[in-house]
Amino acid sequence: MPDEHVSILQSLGVALLAFATVVWGFGLVRLMRRYRSGADLWGADDFLHGLPSQREAGPHLEAVELTPAERDAFAVLVRRLNDGH
Known part of the structure; x- marks a missing residue:
């Protein structure tokens, strides 16, 4: 039995x-x-059209030969960083 203080609109709202x-x-x-x-219809060969295709290999690695002076400066920098920590 509903409470006598609850209106009909409140009961209808509930x-x-x-x-x-x-x-x-x-x-x-x-x-x-x-x-x-x-989702069950999707096969393993389906892919998402909104995503870019994946590369088969990673990007080309770049290498730069350092001069002896640059190598020495880099070694000094590494020693300074190691001494600071």
Whole structure:
């Protein structure tokens, strides 16, 4: 028995919210079933068209030969960084 302080509009509001929740739940279940069955149709050879294709190999590696003075300067820099920590 409803409480005597609850109005008819409040009771109808609760009933409407409960009904909307049930309808939303059924809609969500239907939506999930539809997309789940569609996902089963995808094969391993399908790919996403919105993503760029992957490279077969990595980028070309670049190398620069250092002069003896540059190598010495780099060695000094590395020693300074190692001494600081």
